[in-house]
Amino acid sequence: MALLLEDFDTLASTVAPSADSGPTDVIEDAARMAAYEKGYQAGWDDAAQAEAADQTRIGTEFARNLQELSFTFHEARAYVIQSMEPLLSEITCKLLPVLMSEALTETVLQELRPLVEDCADTPIDLVVAPESRAALEARVPDMVSAAVRIAEEPSLAAGQVYLRLGKTERKIDLSGAQSRIVAAIRALLVQNEKVLKHA
Numbered sequence: 001m002a003l004l005l006e007d008f009d010t011l012a013s014t015v016a017p018s019a020d021s022g023p024t025d026v027i028e029d030a031a032r033m034a035a036y037e038k039g040y041q042a043g044w045d046d047a048a049q050a051e052a053a054d055q056t057r058i059g060t061e062f063a064r065n066l067q068e069l070s071f072t073f074h075e076a077r078a079y080v081i082q083s084m085e086p087l088l089s090e091i092t093c094k095l096l097p098v099l100m101s102e103a104l105t106e107t108v109l110q111e112l113r114p115l116v117e118d119c120a121d122t123p124i125d126l127v128v129a130p131e132s133r134a135a136l137e138a139r140v141p142d143m144v145s146a147a148v149r150i151a152e153e154p155s156l157a158a159g160q161v162y163l164r165l166g167k168t169e170r171k172i173d174l175s176g177a178q179s180r181i182v183a184a185i186r187a188l189l190v191q192n193e194k195v196l197k198h199a
Contacts, residue, residue, distance in 0.1 A: 078195040088185050100159055100178045101135045107172050108161055115165055123147040125164040129156040
């Protein structure tokens with residue numbers, strides 16, 4: 001039994017273009033080229049649209065993540081401040097008055113030293129709030145050699161002192177500093193409560 005194979009010579013001659021290819025072949029080539037350009041442009045447009053869509057999606061996700069991080073930071077900060085509220089209250093009620101008393105005593109002593117050196121024979125009057133007297137009495141006699149008389153004045157606030165030397169008078173007032181510190185701590189706690197309510 002003989003094996004029959006296809007003759008490619010005859011097939012090539014039927015498929016090969018004729019020597020007299022005319023304007024229809026040029027038109028077909030132009031149509032093919034136009035279809036290729038159209039397909040290429042459509043693919044390019046699709047890729048550009050997909051890229052733009054990806055950029056929009058990434059930008060939106062990034063903005064949302066930033067907003068979430070911002071809320072997380074503010075919430076975390078609010079909870080930290082809330083946990084510190086007892087400490088801040090202790091500082092305001094207990095530590096701050098002690099610190100202000102020490103600061104007042106040091107300030108008064110700094111003012112007294114030059115006065116004592118210049119006017120050793122003239123008594124110096126300290127007019128103080130009743131709550132400031134004990135702290136000043138404990139330190140003043142040891143630090144100055146002149147006669148220092150301490151008098152209470154109920155109308156003065158803690159942190160206020162008048163130094164009188166003859167007709168000269170100086171005012172020391174640290175009460176405003178304490179009030180501002182207390183007000184700042186209270187404002188912080190009030191603002192923190194508002195943040196926690198909206199969290």
